[in-house]
Amino acid sequence: MAEVAGFVLNVLTFYGIYLILALSFNIEYGFAGLPNFGKVLFYSIGAYLAGSMSAWIAVTVAGFAEGEPGKPVYCAGPAYTAMTEVAKTSVLVDIGVFMLSLVVALIVGAVVGVISSYPTLRLRGDFLAISLLALGEIVRIAAYTEYWPVCGYDGLSGIPTPFAWMGDAGKYAYTALVWVIAGGVYFTVQRMTNSPWGRALKSVRDDELAAEVYGKNIARVKAQAMAVGSALAALAGVLYAFHVGGVFAADFIPLPTFLVIAMVMLGGPANNKGVVLGTGVIVLIDQLLNASVLNALGIPLPQGFLNAVTYLKYVLMGVIIILILMFRPQGLIPEKPLDTPIVRRASELVSTHMPTQQTQAAKENTSDRQDKRS
Amino acid sequence: MRGRISRSSSWESSTLAREVSTVELPWYIAGIIRAILDGILMGSLFALMAVGLTIVYRVTQVANFAHAEYVTYGAYAAYVFAVTLEFGMIGGAVAALVIPGILAVVNDELVFKPLWRRGSTPLHFLVASIGSGLILRYSLLAFAASVATEFLKIRLPVFPKAIYQIGGIVPVTYVHLLAPAVGVAATVLLHLLFTRTKLGKAMRATASNPTLARITGINIFLIRRVTWFIGGALAGIAGYIYAYYTPANPETGWFFLLWIFAAAIMGGFTFYGTIISGILLGIIGNVTMFIANQTVGLSTSYQPAIALVVLVAVLLWRPEGVIRLQSLSLRTRA
Numbered sequence A: 001m002a003e004v005a006g007f008v009l010n011v012l013t014f015y016g017i018y019l020i021l022a023l024s025f026n027i028e029y030g031f032a033g034l035p036n037f038g039k040v041l042f043y044s045i046g047a048y049l050a051g052s053m054s055a056w057i058a059v060t061v062a063g064f065a066e067g068e069p070g071k072p073v074y075c076a077g078p079a080y081t082a083m084t085e086v087a088k089t090s091v092l093v094d095i096g097v098f099m100l101s102l103v104v105a106l107i108v109g110a111v112v113g114v115i116s117s118y119p120t121l122r123l124r125g126d127f128l129a130i131s132l133l134a135l136g137e138i139v140r141i142a143a144y145t146e147y148w149p150v151c152g153y154d155g156l157s158g159i160p161t162p163f164a165w166m167g168d169a170g171k172y173a174y175t176a177l178v179w180v181i182a183g184g185v186y187f188t189v190q191r192m193t194n195s196p197w198g199r200a201l202k203s204v205r206d207d208e209l210a211a212e213v214y215g216k217n218i219a220r221v222k223a224q225a226m227a228v229g230s231a232l233a234a235l236a237g238v239l240y241a242f243h244v245g246g247v248f249a250a251d252f253i254p255l256p257t258f259l260v261i262a263m264v265m266l267g268g269p270a271n272n273k274g275v276v277l278g279t280g281v282i283v284l285i286d287q288l289l290n291a292s293v294l295n296a297l298g299i300p301l302p303q304g305f306l307n308a309v310t311y312l313k314y315v316l317m318g319v320i321i322i323l324i325l326m327f328r329p330q331g332l333i334p335e336k337p338l339d340t341p342i343v344r345r346a347s348e349l350v351s352t353h354m355p356t357q358q359t360q361a362a363k364e365n366t367s368d369r370q371d372k373r374s
Numbered sequence B: 001m002r003g004r005i006s007r008s009s010s011w012e013s014s015t016l017a018r019e020v021s022t023v024e025l026p027w028y029i030a031g032i033i034r035a036i037l038d039g040i041l042m043g044s045l046f047a048l049m050a051v052g053l054t055i056v057y058r059v060t061q062v063a064n065f066a067h068a069e070y071v072t073y074g075a076y077a078a079y080v081f082a083v084t085l086e087f088g089m090i091g092g093a094v095a096a097l098v099i100p101g102i103l104a105v106v107n108d109e110l111v112f113k114p115l116w117r118r119g120s121t122p123l124h125f126l127v128a129s130i131g132s133g134l135i136l137r138y139s140l141l142a143f144a145a146s147v148a149t150e151f152l153k154i155r156l157p158v159f160p161k162a163i164y165q166i167g168g169i170v171p172v173t174y175v176h177l178l179a180p181a182v183g184v185a186a187t188v189l190l191h192l193l194f195t196r197t198k199l200g201k202a203m204r205a206t207a208s209n210p211t212l213a214r215i216t217g218i219n220i221f222l223i224r225r226v227t228w229f230i231g232g233a234l235a236g237i238a239g240y241i242y243a244y245y246t247p248a249n250p251e252t253g254w255f256f257l258l259w260i261f262a263a264a265i266m267g268g269f270t271f272y273g274t275i276i277s278g279i280l281l282g283i284i285g286n287v288t289m290f291i292a293n294q295t296v297g298l299s300t301s302y303q304p305a306i307a308l309v310v311l312v313a314v315l316l317w318r319p320e321g322v323i324r325l326q327s328l329s330l331r332t333r334a
Helices: A002-031 A039-062 A079-089 A091-120 A125-145 A169-193 A196-206 A208-213 A218-244 A255-267 A272-288 A291-296 A303-327 A341-373 B002-009 B015-020 B027-060 B067-084 B088-117 B122-146 B174-196 B198-208 B210-215 B220-245 B252-266 B271-295 B300-317
Strands: B162-166 B170-173
Touching (some): A002 A039, A039 A125, A039 A218, A091 A125, A169 A272, A208 A218, A255 A272, A255 A303, A272 A291, A303 B122, B027 B174, B067 B088, B067 B252, B174 B198, B174 B220, B174 B271, B271 B300
Antiparallel strands (some): B162 B170
């Protein structure tokens, strides 16, 4: 039972993290039509920031200074013990580094998002896609090769998570915290995309020329979408780093990007409710199709299948993306008209007044016809 | 790609060759010559791959992110035919042309053509090509991980022999000649196809205006198939040459994706522009990497960064392409 509880907890936490990531991709792809295939870049930036800052603060608080030459202090072997010791005892450090990481990741994510998309904002979408995809790979290679910021191929582990002082109950608290943040992000994104700004994004997506005629600065609107999307992705990266309790550069191969694309395509681009649904389905598939999870759940499967299961998962993602594009390009929950107080009130008025008029008109029509016939 | 780089950094160990040589080259000259030779080799491969992307893009408007996977499948088709089925290296080469070509046609028939018929936007093509790439790459990886573990890393049986040593220390292998030769042959054949045959002219007509081409009586569905076949076959033969040179794995193609797109964008998605850009990119990449490695000590794993820098520079400076060469003296013949 312990395995099942751990699995459910893990799924829930990843659901929250991926929900933020998918919502950010929805702003870029769904609303603004920007194919940001470098999603993992901003996700990884959040994780690197969270990992390196929290590790650095923890070793400083612990008074640990015997680093190895050519590496950050926190990459030395004994730093792990020092950091976990600090994490277990100091509530202030745990919560403090978490809050600090969130704020810094939001700012840095937004800035990097604007800078990295600047060369391609005025150009076709495929240029943006390939340059961000490549940048994500190169940043991963750099983080894997260099000891700065996350200890290269050794990886960084033992960073102080916000509820480390609570012991085992900390996991539950962290899942709850992730969901509080994800909920906040959902409502913020929902408000933003239903605002005039959200309509500007849609207009740029649907017809750049028309949007420009109506006085929208295309490049600026796209840059704003990239800034918001990248900041949220970095936020998700911070939550990921504190969930795992460490950062490994090798984890940031472009696969999370593909998962997020599948989530948004499946749920429904430009519909945040659809994204919640799509994320749930894909996260469940992603977490379930795992050799260790399948073993722990006691499902008997041949060894050959278990060896290939991680790869088959991504084959499945590709199949989902293509089938959705072919048979239901609007996603499971299609894009809805605006949802603002005024629009809602107007539609209420229409539904209360118009049907009577329509039925009356219909009655008049039929009576007219009957009159003519007679 | 990594195997090649590590070999290029161990050039100084060939002391035996140095003793034999009559002309003693300074190490940095030898290193640069080697970088240029490797650059021409890789550049020819980039050109072969990127030209397929370009013609597919021109005819069908698909910026195909799955194009790099045809390279991998070319290498694996060659391996299966040359090693497992023992058809020899020629049989492997034929398989590397035909199988990825058919794969590309099937990919189009199953994914892009239905989407095109439904009136999908280029953005949908882009996402669909990412999906196709995922299916192709990871089904191969899944097969290698579960059924045939020898597929995780393949190497063609015939090793490239050094046929000449420049200055006694820089080896020139068959592959260094094979890659440019195949590149030149492909360019000449495609040039003749586009200028001298009805099929090639129909392809150009479809690229410039599909509706008009269809009205004129061109079978644009046949043209689509031919285009995808050529694109896949060129990528496949490039994969074959690469696997001949250095071991390949299921993710080989993925590492080429950035180079392919950089070459195509630098050439402005034009036929000759893409070929020239590909070769230039290969040389720039290898020479810059050698200099940066020797002077600043930059790790060779940063080589993709050079492609990205070139790509971003092109996009900032002239996003319509630096070397735009639509045709060579075609105007007089038109």
